[in-house]
Amino acid sequence: MVVASANPLLTGGVGTGPALHVPDGFLSIPVSLIFWILTILVVAAAVRVLNERLSERQVPMIGVLAAAIFAAQMINFPVAGGTSGHMLGGALAAIVLGPWAAIVAMTAVVAVQALLFQDGGLLVMGANIFDMGILTAVVGYGIYRLAAGRGRRVRLGVAGVAAWFSMMAAALVASFQIWLSGSADPALLFPAMLAVHALIGLGEAGLTIGALAMIEAARPELTRAETVRDRGGAAWVAAGLAVAGIVTLLSPFASTNPDGLERVAADLGFAEMAQSGLTGFFSDYQVAMLGEGALSTVVAGLVGVLVIFVLLALLLRAVRRVPQPEQIGR
Amino acid sequence: MQSSILDRYVTRESPIHALDPRVKILVTLAFVAGNVLLPDGAWAGFALALLLTVLVGQRAHLGAGFAFRRSFIALPFMLAGFSVLFAGSGEILAAGRVGPFDLTVTDGGLLRFISLMLRSWLSVQMAILLTATTPFADLAHALRHLRVPGVIVSIISLMYRYLFVLVEEAQRLLRARAARSAALPGRSTGGSVAWRATVAGRMAGQLFVRSLDRSDRVYQAMVARGYRGQLLTMNRHTMQRADWGLAGRAAVALLMIQVAGRLI
Numbered sequence: 001m002v003v004a005s006a007n008p009l010l011t012g013g014v015g016t017g018p019a020l021h022v023p024d025g026f027l028s029i030p031v032s033l034i035f036w037i038l039t040i041l042v043v044a045a046a047v048r049v050l051n052e053r054l055s056e057r058q059v060p061m062i063g064v065l066a067a068a069i070f071a072a073q074m075i076n077f078p079v080a081g082g083t084s085g086h087m088l089g090g091a092l093a094a095i096v097l098g099p100w101a102a103i104v105a106m107t108a109v110v111a112v113q114a115l116l117f118q119d120g121g122l123l124v125m126g127a128n129i130f131d132m133g134i135l136t137a138v139v140g141y142g143i144y145r146l147a148a149g150r151g152r153r154v155r156l157g158v159a160g161v162a163a164w165f166s167m168m169a170a171a172l173v174a175s176f177q178i179w180l181s182g183s184a185d186p187a188l189l190f191p192a193m194l195a196v197h198a199l200i201g202l203g204e205a206g207l208t209i210g211a212l213a214m215i216e217a218a219r220p221e222l223t224r225a226e227t228v229r230d231r232g233g234a235a236w237v238a239a240g241l242a243v244a245g246i247v248t249l250l251s252p253f254a255s256t257n258p259d260g261l262e263r264v265a266a267d268l269g270f271a272e273m274a275q276s277g278l279t280g281f282f283s284d285y286q287v288a289m290l291g292e293g294a295l296s297t298v299v300a301g302l303v304g305v306l307v308i309f310v311l312l313a314l315l316l317r318a319v320r321r322v323p324q325p326e327q328i329g330r
Numbered sequence: 331m332q333s334s335i336l337d338r339y340v341t342r343e344s345p346i347h348a349l350d351p352r353v354k355i356l357v358t359l360a361f362v363a364g365n366v367l368l369p370d371g372a373w374a375g376f377a378l379a380l381l382l383t384v385l386v387g388q389r390a391h392l393g394a395g396f397a398f399r400r401s402f403i404a405l406p407f408m409l410a411g412f413s414v415l416f417a418g419s420g421e422i423l424a425a426g427r428v429g430p431f432d433l434t435v436t437d438g439g440l441l442r443f444i445s446l447m448l449r450s451w452l453s454v455q456m457a458i459l460l461t462a463t464t465p466f467a468d469l470a471h472a473l474r475h476l477r478v479p480g481v482i483v484s485i486i487s488l489m490y491r492y493l494f495v496l497v498e499e500a501q502r503l504l505r506a507r508a509a510r511s512a513a514l515p516g517r518s519t520g521g522s523v524a525w526r527a528t529v530a531g532r533m534a535g536q537l538f539v540r541s542l543d544r545s546d547r548v549y550q551a552m553v554a555r556g557y558r559g560q561l562l563t564m565n566r567h568t569m570q571r572a573d574w575g576l577a578g579r580a581a582v583a584l585l586m587i588q589v590a591g592r593l594i
Binding site for chain 2: 023024025026027028029032043044047050051059060061062063064065066067068070071072074075076077078079080085086087089092096104105107108109111112114115116117118121122123182183184185187188189192202203205206207208209210211212213214215218219
């Protein structure tokens with residue numbers, strides 16, 4: 001995990017960027033689907049808000065800034081012993097663009113990284129967008145909004161805090177996704193992910209502070225108090241603080257007391273999912289009522305195949321209704 | 331700079347390249363979902379899945395080992411899966427104590443670890459083939475057909491278009507930093523780690539500011555050339571018989587992988 005994000009452009013040396021681009025295979029179908037649904041809901045809301053608020057010319061701006069976030073992830077700095085750190089940029093994007101635009105920009109970043117560079121999977125893309133785009137926007141903007149209009153040192157300090165929490169929130173939720181998919185040992189996963197990202201979060205904080213200081217100096221109008229407040233309601237503050245609070249309470253618990261975590265999961269009914277993990281529907285790929293044996297395995301297999309085909313059929317339905325491209329020119 | 335290192339598309343004339351991108355995206359997703367559904371230790375299923383990636387690579391005139399050679403990109407994350415070794419149950423293969431952790435490797439854990447690695451590695455290979463056989467404009471166009479909101483597709487397309495420009499910009503910033511960071515051998519340069527992070531942050535901020543200005547000019551230039559809110563591709567993208575045929579054959583292949591994985 002220390003050898004993190006496989007950004008293909010970071011050649012040479014070991015990158016200690018955020019280890020949040022989960023590849024395909026690590027998350028179970030139920031976990032992938034749940035996070036796809038959550039992500040689609042939030043991104044659809046973001047698109048609606050942007051369509052209402054943005055003039056047409058801001059679409060290229062978000063696109064170019066998404067490319068800038070991608071390129072900014074190449075800018076690394078030496079940490080120690082040949083390792084280097086780089087930024088994720090979700091919190092910075094949320095501070096500079098506002099939460100809705102940042103969610104869309106980070107969605108584009110995660111999608112292009114997965115589609116073009118296989119940095120992060122396709123089936124798990126919903127989960128990756130949720131962690132790196134949505135959570136970072138909630139925490140980054142929510143916390144920073146508190147400091148809008150305060151003095152420069154306070155603003156930059158709070159931006160750093162927001163960046164650190166955004167990284168921790170993403171790491172915590174990513175760990176949950178992996179654990180609920182049965183792809184890691186919680187006793188190792190949580191302490192490792194959280195400890196590594198507590199450090200990476202410090203890097204993110206430093207990078208965000210530096211970047212914001214530069215942006216404020218060059219374009220002070222971007223972070224004027226009213227502009228910042230206009231980009232999202234006060235509910236973001238509550239959401240951001242709530243996520244930060246959950247991170248603060250849950251991180252020490254999850255990393256020192258995995259047994260407690262298992263107990264809570266059992267109480268909440270997650271335990272089955274974490275245990276059987278990979279399908280979540282059947283324990284050990286057998287259907288409980290049929291008992292153990294070849295028949296049970298075959299039925300479980302067929303149900304699995306059926307699930308794939310129903311998903312495919314639904315997707316194909318979407319394909320058949322082809323939207324006509326707009327008429328261009330006259 | 332060599333922008334070509336960014337583009338993963340490989341120009342070839344092949345039946346796979348000619349396929350409708352929607353089919354390719356859906357088959358890739360179904361392939362990945364199939365891998366995730368395969369039970370631990372379904373070796374026959376994994377072997378067939380590998381065979382399928384090899385066949386696709388060959389049909390695409392990329393060579394059988396193409397996806398394999400590029401697939402190591404996802405290796406770093408596999409360290410995360412390493413911990414699953416210690417989570418299984420069953421016969422104990424090895425045990426030890428590392429720091430505060432009691433670690434026990436069981437055959438169940440080993441089985442799950444190897445299966446996890448295979449699932450992830452096979453999925454990455456198919457995704458690599460998708461990217462290598464489909465120009466990015468076609469991928470974006472297919473996303474539009476698959477009901478991804480137009481704003482998102484426009485932003486993704488624009489991002490792709492400007493990736494190359496801004497990566498070059500970032501490399502210029504990095505070269506400039508390297509040029510002003512001379513060091514005597516054996517002595518460290520610059521300040522603390524925090525200072526270095528802030529300097530890198532200022533470079534990232536510089537990149538942001540420059541791209542804000544640039545996006546304005548970009549937009550003007552695009553409107554002048556007839557941009558109406560979406561990028562266009564010369565490919566018509568109507569589903570042909572060959573596309574349906576391949577979708578059907580792919581469905582059969584994926585079914586065979588599932589059945590083999592469970593029965594053998």
